[in-house]
Amino acid sequence: MSSAGRTASQTIAAFRTGETNARDLAEQTLAAITARDGAIGAFLHVDREDASQQAERLDERRRSGQSLGLLAGLPVAIKDVLCTRGQPTTCGSRMLKDFKPPYDAHVIERLRAADALLIGRTNLDEFAMGSSSENSAFQQTKNPWDATRTPGGSSSGSAACVAARMTPVSLGSDTGGSIRQPAGLCGIMGLKPTYGRVSRYGLVAYASSLDQIGPFATDVAGAALLLEAISGHDPRDSTSVNRPVPAYSQSVDQPLAGLKIGVPREHFAEGLEPEVASVVRGALDVYKSLGAELRDVDLPHSKYSIAAYYLIAPSEASSNLSRYDGIHYGHRTEAFKSMAELYAGSRGEGFGPEVKRRIMLGTYALSAGYYDQYYVKALKVRRLIRQDFDNAFADVDIIAGPVTPTPAFKLGELVDDPLAMYLSDIYTISANLAGIPGASIPCGFSKTGLPIGLQLQAPPFEEERLLRAARMFERATDWHLQTPPLS
Amino acid sequence: MSYDVIIGLEVHVQLQTQTKIFCGCSTAFNPDQPNVQTCPVCLGLPGALPVLNGKAFWLAVKTALALNCEIAPFTKWDRKQYFYPDLPKGYQISQYDLPFSHDGHVDVVTESGGERHVRILRAHLEEDAGKNLHDESGRGRDSQVDLNRAGTPLVEIVTEPDMRTAEEARRFLEELRLLLTYLEVSDCNMQEGSLRCDANVNLHVHQPDGGKVATPIVEVKNLNSFRFTEQAILHEVERQWEEFQRTGKTIKDAPKSTRGFDPGRGVTYPMREKEEAADYRYFPDPDLVPVTVTPADVARVRAEMCETPISRRQRFQTDYQLSAYDAAVLVDQGREVAEYFETVARAAGDGKQAANWITQDVLRELNDRQLTIATFPIPAPVLADLLGRVHRKELTLKSAREVFAALLESGEPANIEQIGQVIAEKGLAIVQDAGAIDAAIAQVIAANPKPVADFKSGKAQAAGALIGQVMKLVKGADPQGVRERLLEQLKSLP
Numbered sequence: 001m002s003s004a005g006r007t008a009s010q011t012i013a014a015f016r017t018g019e020t021n022a023r024d025l026a027e028q029t030l031a032a033i034t035a036r037d038g039a040i041g042a043f044l045h046v047d048r049e050d051a052s053q054q055a056e057r058l059d060e061r062r063r064s065g066q067s068l069g070l071l072a073g074l075p076v077a078i079k080d081v082l083c084t085r086g087q088p089t090t091c092g093s094r095m096l097k098d099f100k101p102p103y104d105a106h107v108i109e110r111l112r113a114a115d116a117l118l119i120g121r122t123n124l125d126e127f128a129m130g131s132s133s134e135n136s137a138f139q140q141t142k143n144p145w146d147a148t149r150t151p152g153g154s155s156s157g158s159a160a161c162v163a164a165r166m167t168p169v170s171l172g173s174d175t176g177g178s179i180r181q182p183a184g185l186c187g188i189m190g191l192k193p194t195y196g197r198v199s200r201y202g203l204v205a206y207a208s209s210l211d212q213i214g215p216f217a218t219d220v221a222g223a224a225l226l227l228e229a230i231s232g233h234d235p236r237d238s239t240s241v242n243r244p245v246p247a248y249s250q251s252v253d254q255p256l257a258g259l260k261i262g263v264p265r266e267h268f269a270e271g272l273e274p275e276v277a278s279v280v281r282g283a284l285d286v287y288k289s290l291g292a293e294l295r296d297v298d299l300p301h302s303k304y305s306i307a308a309y310y311l312i313a314p315s316e317a318s319s320n321l322s323r324y325d326g327i328h329y330g331h332r333t334e335a336f337k338s339m340a341e342l343y344a345g346s347r348g349e350g351f352g353p354e355v356k357r358r359i360m361l362g363t364y365a366l367s368a369g370y371y372d373q374y375y376v377k378a379l380k381v382r383r384l385i386r387q388d389f390d391n392a393f394a395d396v397d398i399i400a401g402p403v404t405p406t407p408a409f410k411l412g413e414l415v416d417d418p419l420a421m422y423l424s425d426i427y428t429i430s431a432n433l434a435g436i437p438g439a440s441i442p443c444g445f446s447k448t449g450l451p452i453g454l455q456l457q458a459p460p461f462e463e464e465r466l467l468r469a470a471r472m473f474e475r476a477t478d479w480h481l482q483t484p485p486l487s
Numbered sequence: 488m489s490y491d492v493i494i495g496l497e498v499h500v501q502l503q504t505q506t507k508i509f510c511g512c513s514t515a516f517n518p519d520q521p522n523v524q525t526c527p528v529c530l531g532l533p534g535a536l537p538v539l540n541g542k543a544f545w546l547a548v549k550t551a552l553a554l555n556c557e558i559a560p561f562t563k564w565d566r567k568q569y570f571y572p573d574l575p576k577g578y579q580i581s582q583y584d585l586p587f588s589h590d591g592h593v594d595v596v597t598e599s600g601g602e603r604h605v606r607i608l609r610a611h612l613e614e615d616a617g618k619n620l621h622d623e624s625g626r627g628r629d630s631q632v633d634l635n636r637a638g639t640p641l642v643e644i645v646t647e648p649d650m651r652t653a654e655e656a657r658r659f660l661e662e663l664r665l666l667l668t669y670l671e672v673s674d675c676n677m678q679e680g681s682l683r684c685d686a687n688v689n690l691h692v693h694q695p696d697g698g699k700v701a702t703p704i705v706e707v708k709n710l711n712s713f714r715f716t717e718q719a720i721l722h723e724v725e726r727q728w729e730e731f732q733r734t735g736k737t738i739k740d741a742p743k744s745t746r747g748f749d750p751g752r753g754v755t756y757p758m759r760e761k762e763e764a765a766d767y768r769y770f771p772d773p774d775l776v777p778v779t780v781t782p783a784d785v786a787r788v789r790a791e792m793c794e795t796p797i798s799r800r801q802r803f804q805t806d807y808q809l810s811a812y813d814a815a816v817l818v819d820q821g822r823e824v825a826e827y828f829e830t831v832a833r834a835a836g837d838g839k840q841a842a843n844w845i846t847q848d849v850l851r852e853l854n855d856r857q858l859t860i861a862t863f864p865i866p867a868p869v870l871a872d873l874l875g876r877v878h879r880k881e882l883t884l885k886s887a888r889e890v891f892a893a894l895l896e897s898g899e900p901a902n903i904e905q906i907g908q909v910i911a912e913k914g915l916a917i918v919q920d921a922g923a924i925d926a927a928i929a930q931v932i933a934a935n936p937k938p939v940a941d942f943k944s945g946k947a948q949a950a951g952a953l954i955g956q957v958m959k960l961v962k963g964a965d966p967q968g969v970r971e972r973l974l975e976q977l978k979s980l981p
Contacts (some may be wrong), residue, residue, distance in 0.1 A: 083534040096533065103527050105534060204533040209773035236540045238776045316773055319566055322577020323531045327632065343570050364570075366768040375770060 004423070008168040008222030015062075015073030022055035022062075022073045029075040029119050032166045034112055035484060041141045042151075042161035045088050046079050046120035051075075061115075063213075070229050076111055077170035079158045080121040081128050083202040084108050087171045091204050092136040092154075095331045095350030103395050105202020106237065107213050107230040108172060111418060114229040119167055122157025122247075122258040126352045127321065128173055128206040130154050131181060131424045134415055135354045141188060142411070142434035144484040145450055149408040152182030152424075155216070159186040162216045163451075165483055169217045169226050173203055175210045176309050177403075177428025179485050180440035182216075184403030184453025187442040187472065187482060189217045191227060192428075195435035196241035198227075199234030201246060205320040207313035208239075210432040219480050220441070220471040224248035227463060246464045253471045256465065259289055262297035262396030273406045279444035279452040280402045285414055286443075287400070297392040297399060301384040305430040306422060309383070311365050311378035312433070314402045317363030324350060357418065359467070386434040389459070398469050399457040402427055403440045407450035437463050441470045442479040449483075490690040492724050493701075494656050495648035496716075498663060499641045500673045501615070501681040502546045507638035508614050509537030509580065509658045509775075514639050516679045521620070529638035532576030536774050539564075543640040544778065547587060547612045548671045548788045550642050553606045554797060556575070556591030558785050558852060563777040567767045571634050572618065573617035578702035583663075583769040586611035587780070593666070595658045603655050606647040615639040637681075648687065653720035660684060661819075665796050669822045677711050684710045688723045689738065692731060701738040702727045706745050707755055719748040723755050731867075799825060807838025816846045823848075823860045827867045835870030837878045848888070852895060865894050865901050872903045883965060886915035914962040921972075927960040928973050932980070942977055950974060 006014065014020045032046055037043050044348040062068060078084065081091050083101035085108075089094045104112070111118060126289050127133035133141040133156030141156040143149040147272045152162040155172030159182030162170050172179040174192035182191025191214045205211060215226035228249050233242040254427055263284060284294055325348025326332035333345030351359070365374040392399060404424050414421040431438035436457055443454035454473070458466040507514055510528035516523060527535035548558055565583035591607035617634035644663070650656045664675040664682060675682040690702040705723055710716040723746070730736065746755040794802070796818045803814035803825075817828045824845070832841035849870070854864060873890055876882040882890070893909045894901040910916050931953055932939055941949040952975060956968050 010971040089533065091533070099533070101527070101532065101534065103532075103535075200534075202535050205774075207773075234539060237536050238774065315770060319568055319578055319768070319770070321574060322568060322570065323533070323569060325577060327572045328530065328575055329532070330809075339572070363768065366770050368766045371768075371770070436529075 005165060005308065005457070006168060007219045008071075008217055008225050011168055012225070013088050016068065020060040020073075022079065023052065025073050025075060026051045026055035026117055026119070029117070029167055029324075033120065033161075036164050036166055037161070039142065039147060040144055040160050040164050040166075041139045042122050042157035042164065042166065043077070043120045044090060044092070044123050044138055046088060050087070051117060051119050058115055069113060071111065071225060072115035074116045074169065074225070075119040075124050076116045076166045076226070077119050077158055077167045078108070079124055079128075079155050079172045081173055081189060081204045082108060082171060083126055083204065084118065084121070085418070088121060089204065090121075090138070091128070092124045093350065093355070095138045095353070096150040096345075097331065098203075099138070099330055101202070106199035108202060109232045110232075116229070122155070122170060124156055124158075124160055125154035125178075126355050127204065127317070128154040128175055128178055128211075129317070129354050130155070131174045131177070131421050132411065132414065133350055134408075134411065137352055143408045143450075144486075145187065145410065145417060146448075148410055149450065150185065150411050152171065152185035152408065153203060154178040155182050155190075158216050159183055159188060159190065162186070162218055163484060165218065165486060169215055169222045171213060171226070172216055173206075173211055173213050174428075174432065175206050175212075175313060176432050177425035179214045179216065179429045180403050180438055180453070180455060181425055182337055183440040184442075184455070185408040185451065187222045187445075187451025187453070187479070187484075189220055189439065189441050189480065191215055191223050191439040191463070191466070192431060193227060193231065193463055194241075194268055194437045195432075196239050197437070197461065197463065198230050198236040198485075199232075199240040201234055201236040201240075202245070205316075207316040208320060209316060210309075210313055212432070220274075220428055220467055220474050221249065221252055223439070223470075224252040224467045227467075231463075236367060241461075243461060248467050252467045252471050254468055255290070255475075256397070256464075256468050257291070257294040259287070259290075259398065259469060259472075260293050261292050261398040262399040263294055264297050264299045264302065264392070264399060264401055266299050266302045267401035270424065271405050271423065272402060275446050276402050276404070279371050279446075280454055282305050283443035283454045283473065284400060288475060289473055290476055295396055297396060299385075299388045299392060301381060301388050302430050304381045304461065305385055305433055306426055308378040308433060309425075309429045310422060311374050312364035312382065314358040314411045315365045315375050318359045318366065321351075321355065321359055321400060326350070340412065354418070382433045385430050388434055389430075389434045389457075393459045397458070398463060401455050403453035403455040404428075407446045407452055414478055431457055435464050436460055439466050439470055441473060442482070443477070444479060445474070445482070451479075488694070490692040490728065490745060491699075492651055492653075492720075493648045493689050493691055494650035494720060496644075496646045496650070496656060496658065496659065496686040497685040497687070498614075498646075499683045500550065500644065500663075500667060502543055502550070502640040502642060502673065503671060503673050504540060504543045504546060506540055506542075508540050508543045508612070508640035512638065516676075517635050518633070521631070521635060524635040525637070526945070529575070530578075530634060536581060537772075539775060539778065540640065544587075544612065545788055546672050547640070547642050548611070548780070548785070549670060550667060551588030551610045552589065552785070552789055552792060553666050553670050553672070554588075554591035554593060556588035556610055557606055558588050558780055560781070561585065561777060561779050562587040562776055564775040564863065565769045566771040566772050567613075567769055569765065569767060571616070572630070573619045573634070573637070575617065575634060575637055578615060579616060580772055580775070581613035582611035585653060587778070593659065593662055595655060595662050597652075597655055598657055603659075604649060605649045605655075605659050608645045608647050610642050610644045613641050613643060613869055615641050625641070634818060647707075652831075653717040653724070656686060657717040660713050660716060663798070665819060665821065667680055669794075669796055670792060677713075680711065684716055686710060686720055686723075688720055688727070689867055690724065690727050690731065697769060703733050703736060703738050703741040704743045705755070707748050708758065710748055712750075715748055715750050718750070718753055719755055723764050724939060753754065759953060763788045779907055793822075803828075803838075807832050807842065809838060809842050813842045813846055818858075819976065820850070827860050830867035831871045831874065834841060834868060834880055835874035837874060840874050840878060841871075844870065848891060864898060865891070869894070869903055869906065873906055875908070880965065881909065881917055882915060883917065886910070886913075889913060917965045924957070924964055924969060924972060925976075927957045928969075928976050930960065931956045932976065939977065943980065945958055950977065953977075
């Protein structure tokens with residue numbers, strides 16, 4: 001069996017038992033990328049030599065009888081927003097086209113320590129801002145189920161490469177839905193952990209108080225493995241929480257008895273396509289058939305989540321992106337006569353339109369006279385949204401609903417309508433504002449054959465519950481086994 | 488018309504930490520090798536995150552406690568945003584609306600003996616920026632950036648506008664430096680920029696109707712010496728008074744402007760004004776968690792604090808019966824001199840004698856020889872031993888000075904044994920042998936009939952010459968004892 005068809009657990013098992021070696025796993029992965037990525041455009045950078053060297057070192061370690069990490073032999077693709085020493089880290093931006101960090105992100109160190117094979121850098125919306133891959137300065141990633149459609153975003157490449165079975169798992173980042181939305185649109189598993197569960201050190205910041213790194217996988221067990229490997233305290237990130245990391249990969253197969261699932265009324269209201277609604281309702285019925293109890297819950301402030309998000313995230317982004325000024329690294333304009341022209345020219349040329357839009361929004365929201373009216377008000381709404389979740393979770397174990405209002409939309413369809421584009425994150429954004437974990441699992445298809453996702457949300461640090469609930473569903477269905485037509 | 492001068496200061500003090508405030512890079516002053524004390528965090532590289540250096544924070548709390556400030560139970564970090572090449576992230580991590588401390592005061596004694604109570608509005612913690620290096624040769628046009636200093640911890644101390652003269656402002660800074668060096672929270676090295684000051688100055692001009700009008704406030708930036716601060720304020724007062732008389736402009740016409748100080752010409756000059764008011768778009772830094780400080784934390788820091796200069800001046804007066812002036816001279820020399828004094832005073836058993844020696848002889852020698860107390864060749868125990876001999880009347884004051892000079896001459900660090908050697912070599916020991924003194928007195932009386940007769944006829948001063956002669960014969964005799972015995976013997980003459 002080619003590595004390209006195996007799940008994460010199968011791949012690791014095949015390597016551990018000696019059925020295959022890391023060199024073959026790397027080569028099969030690289031071959032799958034060669035064969036399929038021309039049509040998908042998931043990868044921005046694949047250093048074949050580096051991948052082969054990693055594999056050879058790993059084979060050598062196994063030969064010499066050294067102990068092997070949790071992810072030994074597992075090919076992992078990395079969203080190009082996570083710093084990797086000596087490898088391009090472009091963030092999908094002209095600004096960082098030639099940037100190679102001198103250090104590894106915390107999660108990259110963890111993956112190396114777990115003996116994963118880092119296979120390449122995946123495309124994204126510039127600086128993780130966007131929902132379609134169309135904001136990447138370099139290429140458009142296509143949805144493996146329909147190349148005329150978006151794979152979602154901003155972790156477009158990481159979702160598409162797993163959906164197209166080029167790698168069994170990948171890492172993305174999620175600020176307002178950037179893991180769950182593309183996972184939903186590509187028909188795979190994606191998980192945004194609790195804020196603070198995974199260190200952000202080395203994740204190029206979009207909105208620091210919302211960003212969180214998480215896994216994509218073809219199945220729940222793969223996501224559990226990857227999450228287990230990257231979680232845990234990092235003293236270099238003061239928002240990283242010092243709590244023990246459960247062995248997610250060990251517990252994931254245990255079903256949850258007496259599971260109470262909350263169904264937010266607000267997530268089945270106006271704006272949700274009937275087809276998506278009915279597929280998601282069907283998924284909830286599966287849970288019911290597994291013995292779970294469904295309860296209606298209210299998230300009364302969820303209607304303000306998009307508004308709050310589009311004040312908080314751009315405010316932080318306008319600040320986080322100030323460092324891209326053409327002075328110390330990154331793109332510098334050639335035409336300038338003064339310091340102000342150097343800044344304006346470098347930033348004007350380096351950033352794309354969506355990034356500029358958000359910088360402008362954030363600069364405005366933070367400026368004197370508007371701060372209280374916008375930023376502070378948004379923070380208050382954020383607290384109310386968190387309270388909604390706390391109240392709901394007093395009553396239920398998990399909250400379930402749609403990931404997106406529609407299946408994958410056509411590339412180009414919403415490019416000129418940013419507000420409509422923003423709405424594709426309407427169900428995912430509130431988890432980032434509240435800091436809670438959320439997952440997307442495949443739960444069906446539209447009549448035109450596009451995947452539809454089910455979102456599961458849990459209280460803070462209840463990733464274990466989330467994964468076990470997801471696995472219950474996965475075990476009872478075969479949606480995760482459906483693959484797009486592969487070349 | 489007359490006016491009051493209104494002065495408030497903003498002082499930046501670099502904390503004495505080994506590492507930077509949000510990363511592990513060294514804070515050593517290193518202007519010759521730029522950009523070697525940097526890492527992804529202080530360079531502001533993509534993905535790098537700041538983590539608070541706990542030592543810097545507690546050192547800052549200690550600083551604030553020394554300024555009699557309240558310590559906030561909850562404090563957070565804010566970003567102050569502006570573009571400048573020496574600011575790698577495009578924002579400075581600072582504190583805006585919830586500084587870690589507020590509402591303190593420092594009492595300053597002026598040279599005339601007056602006292603000024605200067606209130607501290609707040610002290611907050613922030614990171615320093617880097618340094619832009621411009622090609623000043625006039626040939627090249629390159630500017631370079633050195634980020635060694637970027638991320639160095641600074642405490643910004645903001646006073647209320649409580650000072651009324653340039654001298655008070657200088658004395659405030661001197662007292663502040665003394666306080667912070669005593670506590671070892673900063674080396675306050677002004678050449679290396681560890682203490683920098685901005686002065687806000689304006690005049691309140693008395694009106695004929697009894698009211699007052701204020702002239703526009705001028706902030707004189709980046710004053711890096713006490714003298715320059717004083718000079719800049721003096722100049723600014725003159726300039727504002729002249730300008731007010733000429734233009735009548737008040738604070739309502741122009742609330743505030745920024746000027747620099749040219750030490751060469753002794754004048755302030757206008758700095759380029761921003762076209763619009765700066766909008767720093769402060770907001771809480773989402774990368775840094777807020778800090779909570781418990782009363783137990785504050786107590787712990789307080790327990791680690793040494794005596795402040797103010798309380799030490801008072802204690803020296805009560806413990807050693809020093810004058811306020813002497814106590815101030817000793818304490819103001821810095822912690823090491825004050826501690827040197829205290830060691831000598833205790834061991835010698837004579838605080839006043841110790842103070843006299845240190846404020847006069849020791850400080851004079853330090854000054855003449857360009858030494859610090861740490862490099863002074865006579866350690867405190869040695870001086871204490873010497874003064875102890877004087878105190879026990881084993882040595883005259885004059886002889887002690889001779890020994891002191893001899894110990895200094897060698898240039899090597901002196902020890903107690905050397906005192907005995909010098910006394911022996913020079914025959915300075917007080918002769919306690921009454922027989923030898925009596926014999927010498929008899930010899931002198933016999934040899935000097937005229938002064939003896941003069942004395943007998945009532946000229947008391949004639950004894951002086953006789954004492955001198957006895958002293959010459961008996962080296963090391965105590966002049967007081969000689970005087971007493973001689974008078975006795977003269978009186979007993981028929």
